[in-house]
Amino acid sequence: DVKVTQSSRYLVKRTGEKVFLECVQDMDHENMFWYRQDPGLGLRLIYFSYDVKMKEKGDIPEGYSVSREKKERFSLILESASTNQTSMYLCASSLGTGAKEAFFGQGTRLTVV
Amino acid sequence: QKEVEQNSGPLSVPEGAIASLNCTYSDRVSQSFFWYRQYSGKSPELIMSIYSNGDKEDGRFTAQLNKASQYVSLLIRDSQPSDSATYLCAAANFGNEKLTFGTGTRLTIIP
Numbered sequence: 001d002v003k004v005t006q007s008s009r010y011l012v013k014r015t016g017e018k019v020f021l022e023c024v025q026d027m028d029h030e031n032m033f034w035y036r037q038d039p040g041l042g043l044r045l046i047y048f049s050y051d052v053k054m055k056e057k058g059d060i061p062e063g064y065s066v067s068r069e070k071k072e073r074f075s076l077i078l079e080s081a082s083t084n085q086t087s088m089y090l091c092a093s094s095l096g097t098g099a100k101e102a103f104f105g106q107g108t109r110l111t112v113v
Numbered sequence: 114q115k116e117v118e119q120n121s122g123p124l125s126v127p128e129g130a131i132a133s134l135n136c137t138y139s140d141r142v143s144q145s146f147f148w149y150r151q152y153s154g155k156s157p158e159l160i161m162s163i164y165s166n167g168d169k170e171d172g173r174f175t176a177q178l179n180k181a182s183q184y185v186s187l188l189i190r191d192s193q194p195s196d197s198a199t200y201l202c203a204a205a206n207f208g209n210e211k212l213t214f215g216t217g218t219r220l221t222i223i224p
Contacts, residue, residue: 031210040121042216043157043201050210058211090156100145100205102212104156 003027004105006091012111019078021108023091029103030096032074034058034066036087037107043090049074050096081112116140117204119215128224132189136202136215139183143204146178146185147212151199161187192222 007022025032034046035058045058047066055066063085067075074093078085088109092102117138126132134148145164149157163169163176163185175188185204189196199219203212 033211040216043214045211048211094210096210100210100212101147101159101162102203103159107156 004091004093004103006089006105006108008108009106010109010111012113013078013081015082015112017078017081017112019081019110019112021076021078021089021091021110023074023076023105024072025074025093025103026072027093027095027103028071029093030071031094031102032068033092033094033102034064034074034076035090035092036060037090038087046076078110081110083112086110086112116213117202117215119200119202119218121216122219123221124218125221125223126192128192128194128222130192132192132196132220132222134187134189134200134202134218134220136185136187137183138185138202138204138213140204140206140213141183142206143183144207145205146176147203147205148174148176148185148187149201149203149214151201151217153198157201189220194222194224196220197222 004025035043048056049068065077091105094102148161151157161176163178169176173190177186199217201217202215
């Protein structure tokens with residue numbers, strides 16, 4: 001079974017803090033994704049990585065950055081957290097090379113106060 | 114216009130009946146389609162993928178794809194209370210590894 005693990009289930013951070021969300025997958029997948037999920041807006045792609053050190057902006061990259069130094073790990077960074085970044089953050093991975101099925105981590109519920 | 118559209122529901126179906134979930138997509142180059150189930154407070158779980166026109170069956174689930182009409186559906190036979198969840202439809206284009214998700218349909222199975 002594919003396992004995608006996010007470092008925290010719940011986080012509470014203060015406005016202006018730098019926040020790191022970590023994600024690790026154990027199936028040697030090429031692609032990794034960060035989404036946020038908000039009521040009524042569905043899943044929105046923040047960033048995507050298709051290889052180590054490679055990244056591509058998704059639909060809502062503003063206020064976020066990412067890092068992929070190792071194939072199995074994909075980090076999402078909130079440079080200066082704001083209250084409108086309070087959300088559920090979901091990491092996913094897919095095999096790549098045409099196999100597009102994405103598998104999700106358990107999610108991180110981030111609250112910025 | 115959203116690229117992948119779903120009726121948000123809620124959709125209520127009696128236990129034992131067939132639940133029918135629908136999804137339309139706007140991008141004609143979309144080639145791969147996926148259905149995810151998401152329980153409240155949990156992350157999405159892949160339940161079906163479909164790539165060709167027609168039906169694909171897996172247990173109580175049947176995915177249907179009609180590329181001419183740009184329409185994907187998921188049928189759940191013999192609905193169970195444990196099927197109560199939000200169902201997300203997703204599409205991907207050839208050569209693009211990203212999935213585009215609909216906003217989901219909330220399904221409630223009534224005992």
